[in-house]
Amino acid sequence: MTKFEEKQPSVSVDKLMWMYEQMVKIRYYEDQMVEAYTEGKSPVFNIGKGPVPGEMHLATGQEPAAAGMMVHLTKDDTVTAPHRPHHHAIAKGVDLKKMTAEIFGKETGLGKGKGGHMHLFDPQAKFSCGGIVAAGIPHAVGAAMANKMKGKDWVAVAFIGEGAANAGAFHESLNLAALWNLPLIIVVEDNSYGISIPKTASTSVESNDLRASAYGVAGAYVKDNDPVAMYKAAEEAVNRARNGQGPTIIEIETFRFLGHFQGDPELYRDKQEVPGLRARDPIMKLRQQLLDAEHVNEPELEEIEARAKKEVDEAYQFARDSDYPKPEAALDDVFTS
Amino acid sequence: METAKKRVLTGNKAMAEAIAQEMENDKNVFVLGEDIGKYGGIFGSTQGLMEKFGPERVLDTPISETAFIGAAIGAAAEGMRPIAELMFVDFFGVCMDQIYNHMAKIPYMSGGNVRLPMVLMTSVGGGYSDAAQHSQTLYATFAHMPGMKVVAPSTPYDLKGMMTSAIRDDNPVVFMFHKSLQGLGWMDQLDYAIGHVPEDSYIVPLDKANVMREGKDVTIVGIQMMTHYAMEAAERLAQDGIEAEVIDLRSLAPIDKDTILNSVKKTHRLVVVDEDYRSYGMTAEIAAIVSEEALYELESPIKRLAIPDVPIPYSHVLEDFVLPGPDKIVETVKQMMDEA
Numbered sequence: 083m084t085k086f087e088e089k090q091p092s093v094s095v096d097k098l099m100w101m102y103e104q105m106v107k108i109r110y111y112e113d114q115m116v117e118a119y120t121e122g123k124s125p126v127f128n129i130g131k132g133p134v135p136g137e138m139h140l141a142t143g144q145e146p147a148a149a150g151m152m153v154h155l156t157k158d159d160t161v162t163a164p165h166r167p168h169h170h171a172i173a174k175g176v177d178l179k180k181m182t183a184e185i186f187g188k189e190t191g192l193g194k195g196k197g198g199h200m201h202l203f204d205p206q207a208k209f210s211c212g213g214i215v216a217a218g219i220p221h222a223v224g225a226a227m228a229n230k231m232k233g234k235d236w237v238a239v240a241f242i243g244e245g246a247a248n249a250g251a252f253h254e255s256l257n258l259a260a261l262w263n264l265p266l267i268i269v270v271e272d273n274s275y276g277i278s279i280p281k282t283a284s285t286s287v288e289s290n291d292l293r294a295s296a297y298g299v300a301g302a303y304v305k306d307n308d309p310v311a312m313y314k315a316a317e318e319a320v321n322r323a324r325n326g327q328g329p330t331i332i333e334i335e336t337f338r339f340l341g342h343f344q345g346d347p348e349l350y351r352d353k354q355e356v357p358g359l360r361a362r363d364p365i366m367k368l369r370q371q372l373l374d375a376e377h378v379n380e381p382e383l384e385e386i387e388a389r390a391k392k393e394v395d396e397a398y399q400f401a402r403d404s405d406y407p408k409p410e411a412a413l414d415d416v417f418t419s
Numbered sequence: 420m421e422t423a424k425k426r427v428l429t430g431n432k433a434m435a436e437a438i439a440q441e442m443e444n445d446k447n448v449f450v451l452g453e454d455i456g457k458y459g460g461i462f463g464s465t466q467g468l469m470e471k472f473g474p475e476r477v478l479d480t481p482i483s484e485t486a487f488i489g490a491a492i493g494a495a496a497e498g499m500r501p502i503a504e505l506m507f508v509d510f511f512g513v514c515m516d517q518i519y520n521h522m523a524k525i526p527y528m529s530g531g532n533v534r535l536p537m538v539l540m541t542s543v544g545g546g547y548s549d550a551a552q553h554s555q556t557l558y559a560t561f562a563h564m565p566g567m568k569v570v571a572p573s574t575p576y577d578l579k580g581m582m583t584s585a586i587r588d589d590n591p592v593v594f595m596f597h598k599s600l601q602g603l604g605w606m607d608q609l610d611y612a613i614g615h616v617p618e619d620s621y622i623v624p625l626d627k628a629n630v631m632r633e634g635k636d637v638t639i640v641g642i643q644m645m646t647h648y649a650m651e652a653a654e655r656l657a658q659d660g661i662e663a664e665v666i667d668l669r670s671l672a673p674i675d676k677d678t679i680l681n682s683v684k685k686t687h688r689l690v691v692v693d694e695d696y697r698s699y700g701m702t703a704e705i706a707a708i709v710s711e712e713a714l715y716e717l718e719s720p721i722k723r724l725a726i727p728d729v730p731i732p733y734s735h736v737l738e739d740f741v742l743p744g745p746d747k748i749v750e751t752v753k754q755m756m757d758e759a
């Protein structure tokens with residue numbers, strides 16, 4: 083038993099290692115996306131230009147929510163994500179090459195270039211996301227329902243931002259999932275803002291786990307973007323769902339290191355805020371915890387980091403090397419064949 | 420005053436100025452929506468209002484469209500004059516019951532006894548790879564339903580004048596502004612997103628199309644970006660000796676039949692260009708009006724250009740393929756003239 087496991091016997095260090103690799107991969111993926119998105123958009127920023135045009139919502143700093151939940155899921159569990167979906171997609175095991183090609187608008191992409199960064203669908207990984215706030219929650223309710231109807235112990239997880247918890251779909255879905263005792267988990271990533279609107283100006287309660295009692299479901303709160311605390315809260319929620327004990331809301335305090343979207347002037351937040359958040363980087367925190375546990379040494383961590391980066395680099399190369407779809411392909415796929 | 424140079428504004432500043440002037444005139448006017456306060460609206464249509472009027476009359480809302488658009492209806496019924504912003508028209512889905520079943524019907528169902536003097540303003544349009552859930556115009560979806568005036572101005576002058584009219588109108592007005600015509604620093608810099616706007620308040624009617632360019636050979640009816648593309652096409656056609664008359668529709672409901680019919684009676688040819696889906700849309704409506712009321716004036720079949728009944732794709736090669744533009748308009752008009 084490592085030092086870490088002595089102190090926290092319920093936590094598997096192997097699983098934390100898996101989380102660490104995912105978080106590093108997500109961080110590096112988003113860093114590369116910042117670069118790719120900027121191409122063709124300088125010196126004058128134009129949202130429609132470059133190899134990756136359109137809106138771009140990145141999850142840098144929000145890695146613990148995705149990694150800490152997905153470490154407990156299998157390929158059979160379903161995940162729905164919102165407009166900021168890369169961290170969820172990566173941790174859920176979405177095909178990274180096809181995902182990146184989709185974001186580059188290529189014919190080898192998950193949706194043959196039709197969907198783009200906010201609309202990634204990988205049925206093999208049981209992953210989907212979308213651009214309408216809160217819309218993925220009822221889809222997860224439906225997946226949970228299907229799992230139950232099929233007699234499986236598979237669960238469904240809807241990831242949302244704290245802003246989405248004020249949409250009707252959140253409240254209707256919770257009532258329905260509780261009423262039908264479905265294996266649903268909603269993870270609310272509180273990154274303090276919905277675009278420019280601070281949580282205090284949008285939400286009538288301090289945190290959304292408090293809303294759990296209104297629907298008769300379980301609630302949990304994860305402070306300080308903490309990967310280990312997220313791991314624990316998620317494990318409990320997943321076990322509850324798998325055992326037929328109904329839905330859970332987990333709210334995690336997380337950090338949005340970047341703008342709402344790339345190009346956001348961020349005039350609504352103090353210039354000191356982001357440096358302060360970056361000083362509490364969850365990846366550095368977990369890295370240090372793993373070293374302190376004497377479970378791994380520095381070279382081993384570097385090897386993990388190199389492996390994650392290689393996978394990401396290969397995905398970007400694949401995307402860049404792929405062809406654009408033929409223009410007429412726009413007319414295909416309105417109906418499936 | 421000292422200078423003879425005309426004052427110019429971007430589309431979004433023109434809109435925001437109209438709102439500010441009406442807020443000064445009438446204390447019942449207020450604005451609500453997402454990121455409309457300090458941020459000034461994602462597309463800048465409420466810039467400066469928070470600084471001028473404060474959070475009592477400029478209300479940032481949670482992401483709760485059903486609640487705040489429904490609340491605008493309730494406040495309007497009490498005599499307030501709310502302006503609600505739906506950030507992208509594509510988000511209509513989460514609040515359409517309030518719009519279609521309530522805003523559009525309460526005045527009628529009450530036998531005219533309940534007035535809803537409100538404006539629902541919303542951004543429309545694509546062309547910058549924002550994909551299927553952020554690029555639609557949905558002009559016809561709104562214009563189809565009786566009980567709402569639906570306008571879609573194309574110039575800064577009209578954005579201001581029609582916004583002023585919309586706020587003063589005692590009926591619900593859906594005010595659609597095109598993202599590309601707002602003059603935003605982070606999109607394509609288009610000459611027509613900037614234009615002359617008088618400082619003093621003025622109105623532009625909500626039921627009149629505008630003849631942007633006179634011509635004798637063919638009528639091209641457009642709306643918002645399509646109007647500007649039609650103007651570009653008309654310039655190019657003129658070099659080949661074809662004189663196109665370009666009509667900016669401006670108002671979808673009520674629709675200005677007279678301006679269209681008078682033009683067709685002069686040119687005897689009609690092309691309609693839309694940034695909405697083709698079937699059951701604005702192009703079909705105008706084609707039907709002309710078929711019903713001026714069929715025998717036509718020298719060739721009506722042509723329609725619109726999105727070919729597919730969701731707006733993300734990849735720019737695909738989006739370019741489905742969006743009408745100047746090239747397609749020129750090609751269509753030339754084909755039409757050759758066939759004659």
Ligand SMILES: Cc1ncc(C[n+]2csc(CCOP(=O)(O)OP(=O)(O)O)c2C)c(N)n1
Nearest residue numbers: 166213214215243244245246275276277510
């Ligand atoms: C129904 C709907 N309303 C508004 C929007 C515009 N919008 C996109 S993201 C966003 C903020 C979302 O905030 P939050 O849920 O906290 O997620 P975050 O962006 O912080 O990850 C808004 C208002 C939308 N996409 N859908």
Ligand SMILES: [Mg+2]
Nearest residue numbers: 243244275276
């Ligand atoms: Mg948020």
